[in-house]
Amino acid sequence: MRDLVYPLCALLAGLLGLVGLLALLRGDAATLVLPLGLPWVGSHFRLDPLSAVFLAIVGFGGFAASLFAVGYGRHEPAPGRVAPFFPAFLAGMALVVLADDAFTFLFAWEFMSLTSWALVMAHHREPGTTFAGFVYFVMAAFGTLALLLAFGLMAGPQGHYAFEAMRSGPHRLAGVVMILALLGAGSKAGLVPLHVWLPLAHPAAPSHVSALMSGVMTKVAIYGFIRIAFDLVGPPHWWWSVVVLVVASITAVLGLLYAVLQEDLKRLLAYSTVENVGIVFLGLSLALAFKANGMAAAAALAMTAALLHAVNHAVFKSLLFFGAGSVLAATGQRSLDRLGGLIRLMPATSALFLVGAASISALPPLNGFVSEWLTFQAVLVSPQLPQWALKFLTPAAGAMLALAAALAAACFVRAYGIAFLGRPRSPEATAAHEADGFQIGAMALLAAACVGIGVLPGPVIDALAPAVRHAVGGAGLAAQGGRAWMTLAPISDNRSSYSGALVLLFVAASAVISAALVRAVASRAVRRAPAWDCGFPNRRPATQYSASGFAQPLRRVFGSVVFRAREAVEMPPPGDPGPARFAVSLVDPVWDGLYAPVARAVDRAAERLNRLQFLTIRQYLTLVFAALVLLLSLLTVLR
Amino acid sequence: MGLAVALAPLLTGLVRAVKARLMRRRGPSVLQPYRDLLRLIRKEAVIAEDASWLFRAAPYMIFAATWVAVALVPTFATGLPFSWSADLIAIVALLGGARFFQALAGMDVGTSFGGIGSSREVMIASMAEPALLMVAFTLSLLAHSTQLSIISESLHYSNVGLRISVAMVLIALILVALAENARIPVDNPATHLELTMVHEAMVLEYSGRHLAMMEFGAALKLLLYMSIVGAVFMPLGMAQAHDSLVRQAVGLGAYLVKMAAGGVLLGAFEVSIAKMRVFRAPEFLGSAFMLGFLATLLLFVSKGGLR
Numbered sequence: 001m002r003d004l005v006y007p008l009c010a011l012l013a014g015l016l017g018l019v020g021l022l023a024l025l026r027g028d029a030a031t032l033v034l035p036l037g038l039p040w041v042g043s044h045f046r047l048d049p050l051s052a053v054f055l056a057i058v059g060f061g062g063f064a065a066s067l068f069a070v071g072y073g074r075h076e077p078a079p080g081r082v083a084p085f086f087p088a089f090l091a092g093m094a095l096v097v098l099a100d101d102a103f104t105f106l107f108a109w110e111f112m113s114l115t116s117w118a119l120v121m122a123h124h125r126e127p128g129t130t131f132a133g134f135v136y137f138v139m140a141a142f143g144t145l146a147l148l149l150a151f152g153l154m155a156g157p158q159g160h161y162a163f164e165a166m167r168s169g170p171h172r173l174a175g176v177v178m179i180l181a182l183l184g185a186g187s188k189a190g191l192v193p194l195h196v197w198l199p200l201a202h203p204a205a206p207s208h209v210s211a212l213m214s215g216v217m218t219k220v221a222i223y224g225f226i227r228i229a230f231d232l233v234g235p236p237h238w239w240w241s242v243v244v245l246v247v248a249s250i251t252a253v254l255g256l257l258y259a260v261l262q263e264d265l266k267r268l269l270a271y272s273t274v275e276n277v278g279i280v281f282l283g284l285s286l287a288l289a290f291k292a293n294g295m296a297a298a299a300a301l302a303m304t305a306a307l308l309h310a311v312n313h314a315v316f317k318s319l320l321f322f323g324a325g326s327v328l329a330a331t332g333q334r335s336l337d338r339l340g341g342l343i344r345l346m347p348a349t350s351a352l353f354l355v356g357a358a359s360i361s362a363l364p365p366l367n368g369f370v371s372e373w374l375t376f377q378a379v380l381v382s383p384q385l386p387q388w389a390l391k392f393l394t395p396a397a398g399a400m401l402a403l404a405a406a407l408a409a410a411c412f413v414r415a416y417g418i419a420f421l422g423r424p425r426s427p428e429a430t431a432a433h434e435a436d437g438f439q440i441g442a443m444a445l446l447a448a449a450c451v452g453i454g455v456l457p458g459p460v461i462d463a464l465a466p467a468v469r470h471a472v473g474g475a476g477l478a479a480q481g482g483r484a485w486m487t488l489a490p491i492s493d494n495r496s497s498y499s500g501a502l503v504l505l506f507v508a509a510s511a512v513i514s515a516a517l518v519r520a521v522a523s524r525a526v527r528r529a530p531a532w533d534c535g536f537p538n539r540r541p542a543t544q545y546s547a548s549g550f551a552q553p554l555r556r557v558f559g560s561v562v563f564r565a566r567e568a569v570e571m572p573p574p575g576d577p578g579p580a581r582f583a584v585s586l587v588d589p590v591w592d593g594l595y596a597p598v599a600r601a602v603d604r605a606a607e608r609l610n611r612l613q614f615l616t617i618r619q620y621l622t623l624v625f626a627a628l629v630l631l632l633s634l635l636t637v638l639r
Numbered sequence: 640m641g642l643a644v645a646l647a648p649l650l651t652g653l654v655r656a657v658k659a660r661l662m663r664r665r666g667p668s669v670l671q672p673y674r675d676l677l678r679l680i681r682k683e684a685v686i687a688e689d690a691s692w693l694f695r696a697a698p699y700m701i702f703a704a705t706w707v708a709v710a711l712v713p714t715f716a717t718g719l720p721f722s723w724s725a726d727l728i729a730i731v732a733l734l735g736g737a738r739f740f741q742a743l744a745g746m747d748v749g750t751s752f753g754g755i756g757s758s759r760e761v762m763i764a765s766m767a768e769p770a771l772l773m774v775a776f777t778l779s780l781l782a783h784s785t786q787l788s789i790i791s792e793s794l795h796y797s798n799v800g801l802r803i804s805v806a807m808v809l810i811a812l813i814l815v816a817l818a819e820n821a822r823i824p825v826d827n828p829a830t831h832l833e834l835t836m837v838h839e840a841m842v843l844e845y846s847g848r849h850l851a852m853m854e855f856g857a858a859l860k861l862l863l864y865m866s867i868v869g870a871v872f873m874p875l876g877m878a879q880a881h882d883s884l885v886r887q888a889v890g891l892g893a894y895l896v897k898m899a900a901g902g903v904l905l906g907a908f909e910v911s912i913a914k915m916r917v918f919r920a921p922e923f924l925g926s927a928f929m930l931g932f933l934a935t936l937l938l939f940v941s942k943g944g945l946r
Binding site for chain 2: 392395406494496497511543545
């Protein structure tokens with residue numbers, strides 16, 4: 001029975017993905033009203049192009065995760081805690097994307113949060129998991145509260161909860177609604193400073209669930225923001241894009257700076273998710289700015305860049321988490337400093353992880369480069385924006401995006417190099433074995449998607465076009481599929497063009513030609529010998545670079561400013577054979593700046609209010625009387 | 640494409656010859672890099688026992704990526720076939736890809752010197768690549784296009800004139816080129832002290848034909864950066880794709896003169912300045928980044944910028 005859960009999930013999720021894809025290609029909308037839920041509202045469901053994109057992401061992401069879990073689930077120590085909640089989690093995410101009224105949306109959102117919380121707490125005896133679950137619980141509640149207020153403002157005093165009514169409603173206090181939506185959806189997606197739960201909860205969950213949470217659930221949160229800010233709340237104002245732009249740029253850079261300093265492979269991937277969510281929101285902010293100024297073509301470009309990056313991230317982040325899961329299952333280790341040399345022991349996993357690492361570092365001709373290229377093109381169109389604040393902030397955002405691109409490559413060189421290359425750093429890494437067929441199959445599928453979207457981006461962009469038109473209006477981009485050599489030319493042929501297929505062809509041809517020439521002319525002799533290492537080779541694994549050693553230059557350049565990184569070396573006095581000690585101290589600015597003071601304030605307030613527990617009966621009666629008088633006077637004043 | 644491959648070792652030889660003469664040595668001949676490559680190719684490749692397939696494949700991947708990037712840069716004429724298939728941003732990303740695999744190759748054998756090279760290289764790249772992207776943004780905003788051929792033609796023919804942004808971007812590009820090609824003051828390409836190496840440390844374990852490919856790739860990268868500076872900032876004499884043969888021959892001659900001048904200037908510059916401490920490189924590149932960012936900002940806020 002238990003063995004059937006994941007194959008069934010794969011089947012159903014695959015069907016969901018196909019439904020989403022077909023609805024997207026057809027381009028129209030389908031609605032359904034069920035008499036469940038609130039008696040006077042019912043439950044509305046709607047599959048329009050925007051929902052279809054994210055339903056396809058949920059479906060195909062769920063299919064890949066279920067396929068991976070068929071193999072990975074055999075290593076699960078507590079399958080009874082994971083298997084029932086996994087299909088519920090997938091169902092919750094699908095319902096959020098399909099919901100067409102506020103009640104159904106929030107119900108499905110909370111259901112998604114609760115099931116993922118249960119999955120995070122699956123390994124509750126491991127240290128740190130209960131804290132991760134607690135923080136996740138609090139942040140999810142905060143997010144739902146913000147969304148509840150946003151929907152309440154949009155529904156108005158008459159309580160028009162259906163999305164159709166909100167779309168045509170009076171759009172009062174639209175700016176406040178957008179800020180609340182940013183807080184609510186952004187906390188689930190992982191925007192700084194609401195991201196703190198993400199690097200705690202995503203690694204604590206089992207790896208196939210981590211892939212779903214990072215790759216798919218963050219996209220569902222992005223869907224929530226797009227639905228509210230681009231669809232329900234009416235025409236945007238230009239200052240909204242300023243807020244989202246600033247938050248997104250800070251998120252992108254800060255997420256990577258955190259990631260570069262991590263030694264836990266899954267935490268590194270979680271912080272990298274934060275960075276990519278920042279990049280998606282950067283595209284969304286540009287789309288808001290263009291839409292507010294009536295520049296339809298530029299808005300379509302920015303929105304396409306954001307949606308394509310969301311799709312790409314779902315693909316390569318899932319691939320990377322599957323790789324980390326295979327490594328965890330093979331070695332039992334998540335820490336980079338206990339891995340190494342896996343390229344020889346797990347050849348397929350390391351090759352596929354390399355494809356994922358190259359994709360996320362935005363290397364052509366893979367898919368990460370296409371969405372980043374489109375985002376850069378959107379930044380290059382933004383000098384036409386008339387507002388001065390935007391004229392100053394968009395080049396700064398472009399600079400932050402460029403910095404994020406370079407740091408992502410640095411982060412993944414470190415992650416791949418330490419974990420997979422070199423020599424094994426622990427006995428567990430020496431005993432690693434290759435992952436089984438289902439795990440490799442799931443990873444290979446996603447790697448093929450990375451290459452496919454990178455080489456054939458035109459059809460994917462054309463498939464996203466109905467969703468883009470629904471979100472920003474206007475005519476959308478010109479058709480990109482079917483051009484010569486599968487080139488992308490989003491604005492005009494003279495302005496910018498990129499052909500992933502040609503780049504792949506040229507690079508492959510150059511490699512083959514150079515290899516053939518060298519083989520023809522050169523000596524083919526190869527001799528294996530100990531490493532040169534300047535004449536003093538030492539095969540002990542401790543002489544290799546460690547994860548924190550590799551990050552030291554970046555820690556010194558960026559970390560000393562952002563994280564107040566300080567290194568302290570304690571040397572024993574001469575003649576003392578004891579070891580020297582090296583300590584690195586880092587300060588988390590978001591935790592110490594925001595969450596620790598808030599927690600302390602809540603503690604202090606709770607202590608003061610605790611005195612209410614110990615009053616006499618007379619004081620309680622006085623309180624009740626005073627409350628009654630206050631409420632009656634409020635009623636008379638407001639009448 | 641073939642022109643770049645033929646010229647790259649000659650440029651490296653010229654730089655070394657200029658440096659030697661300025662240091663009052665006779666120095667090797669300008670053709671010495673060709674002889675070095677031939678010698679290396681004929682030798683047996685000694686590979687460490689711990690090296691994986693990535694170690695053996697990386698030289699070819701790096702060479703291929705750099706070669707494709709060079710082929711996309713207009714050398715003696717703009718609008719060469721398939722020059723529209725990848726724009727300046729894609730060229731920067733291709734170079735980033737070559738660097739990604741070079742850093743991984745440095746870490747593959749698991750020696751500490753490889754780790755030094757790779758970790759310093761990614762630190763330098765984390766500041767050099769954004770600066771290069773800012774240069775790309777500024778040039779794209781000036782030329783209303785991201786394609787390098789169109790940028791070159793636009794800066795040549797449409798009277799952009801002396802703008803502050805162009806000057807700032809030239810300085811930023813030169814600073815980035817010095818860092819990316821492992822030149823003094825960021826890195827010493829002729830050093831034998833491992834603790835001062837960045838690029839050399841990553842290729843420390845290579846020998847034979849693999850080392851030949853790595854060195855060839857480095858020479859191609861130097862030619863690429865010089866070609867970009869020449870095509871964008873000194874486009875005198877460049878032909879266009881449909882021009883007559885005479886015109887194209889003139890363009891070729893102009894290109895050779897530009898590369899020779901660039902080699903002499905680089906050699907003279909390297910001799911006249913000392914190598915910086917490793918942790919001064921971020922300040923060096925940070926100033927390039929700020930120059931590029933200020934150039935972009937100036938273009939953004941000045942009269943609407945872009946059509």
